[in-house]
Each structure stands twice: as structure tokens, then as C-alpha cells.
Amino acid sequence: MIGRPLRAGSPRAAGRAVGVVAVLAMVVVGCQSVTDGSPTLDGSDVPLYRASASASSEASVSSSVARESERRASASTEAVHTACEALSSSSVDAIAAVNVYVGAYNEDLPDVVDKAGPAIDALNRSADLVEGSVADPLTPELQASLLGWVDAARALAAAISGDAGVDEFNAAVTRVNDSQTAALDLCDAAY
Known part of the structure; x- marks a missing residue:
């Protein structure tokens, strides 16, 4: 016990003892009380409860759909x-x-071969980057247009590396230009 010990004959000790007995008596009496009756629902509250539960459910679904x-x-x-x-x-x-x-x-410059490598690399790098960015949230039309650029860029890279003839090279350049324009127009519309 912390503090000063109580003496058995002191009024404080007697008061505490009476208080403890009173508390125990209240607990015993309170626990022995039984309520009579049977559980019933108030019929007028049932439609209100159902309406409230239904409205809450509908609001939750609506909120989820919006999110x-x-x-x-x-x-x-x-x-x-x-x-x-x-x-x-x-x-x-x-x-x-x-x-x-x-x-x-x-210009028939002697370093034309040296200029081919960076062009091929840039075309393939662009094709890889664009292809890697095509994802499901894009519309099918935009996906197809972006993949059109990918194919055109790779075809032009192949024409340069294969030293294609002038007609084949020009056709590949035209395809790159057309596919870029089409894809960028769709991009502008999607913004």
C-alpha cells in the first residue's frame, strides 16, 4: 500500500469499508435485474431503414463509378x-x-556513309521509344497511327542501311512524313 497505513479503528477505514460493501451490493443488485418483454420492430421504422440503406448503397455505387x-x-x-x-x-x-x-x-560528300549511321540510329531509337509508349488507354486509332510511324521509321532505316535506290528511298521518306503527320494530328486532337 502506498502512503500512510490506515488504522483499523479510524473513521476513514470504516468509511472505505462501508463504501466498498455498497459498491459490491449495487453490482450484485444491478446484475440480477431482468427486463421482461419480447423484441419487436416498430413497423413504421422498417421502410425508413430500408430506404436509408438503399440510398446509402446507391450513393456508394455512384461514387465508386465516378472515381x-x-x-x-x-x-x-x-x-x-x-x-x-x-x-x-x-x-x-x-x-x-x-x-x-x-x-x-x-552533295555527293565523301562522309555520306558517316552520316548514315546516326540517321539509322535515330530512326530506330524513335521507333523503339514510340513503340514502347503505346498502351491500352490509347484509342485504337491513335495506337495504329503511332505504330504506323514505328513501321515507317524502321523501313526508312532499312532503306538507308541497305543503300536503297532513289525511288525506294523517296517512297520510304514519304511514308515517314505521312505517318508522322497523321500521328501528330491525332495527338493534337487527343490533347
Whole structure:
């Protein structure tokens, strides 16, 4: 016991003893009380409860649908931005490298072979980057257009590395330009 010990004959000790007995008596009496009756529902409250539960359930479903719709829209927007930025930035570099190659070829410069490597690499790098960015949230039309660029870029890289003839090379360049324009137009519309 902490504090000063109580003496058996002190009024405090007697008061505490009486208090403990009173508390125990209340617990015993309180626990022995039984309520009579039978459980019943108030019939007028049942329709209110059902309506409340139904409204709560409908609100929960509506909220979930709205959140899922927002999540999908956000994922679609992010996918469009990723894919279109990949095309926009990498195709500019690829076309610039091809133009350097074409300039060296047209001028019959001795380093035309040295200009072919960077053009091929830039085209393949762009094709890989764009292909890697194509994802399900994109519309099928945009996916097809982006993959059209991928195929065209790889075909032009193959034409350069295979030292294709002028007609074949020009057809590959036209395909690259057309596929880039089509894909970028769809990207602009998707923003």
C-alpha cells in the first residue's frame, strides 16, 4: 500500500469499508435485474431503414463509378501525353539526322556513309521509344497511327542501311512524313 497505513479503528477505514460493501451490493443488485418483454420492430421504422440503406448503397455505387471514370480518364490522358511526347521529340531528332544524311548524299560528300549511321540510329531509337509508349488507354486509332510511324521509321532505316535506290528511298521518306503527320494530328486532337 502506498502512503500512510490506515488504522483499523479510524473513521476513514470504516468509511472505505462501508463504501466498498455498497459498491459490491449495487453490482450484485444491478446484475440480477431482468427486463421482461419480447423484441419487436416498430413497423413504421422498417421502410425508413430500408430506404436509408438503399440510398446509402446507391450513393456508394455512384461514387465508386465516378472515381473509376476519373481514374480511367486520368490514365488515358497520361498515356496520350507519354506516347505523343515520345513521338514528337524523337521524330524531330530522327528526321533531322535523315536530312543531314540526305544533304550529304545529294552533295555527293565523301562522309555520306558517316552520316548514315546516326540517321539509322535515330530512326530506330524513335521507333523503339514510340513503340514502347503505346498502351491500352490509347484509342485504337491513335495506337495504329503511332505504330504506323514505328513501321515507317524502321523501313526508312532499312532503306538507308541497305543503300536503297532513289525511288525506294523517296517512297520510304514519304511514308515517314505521312505517318508522322497523321500521328501528330491525332495527338493534337487527343490533347
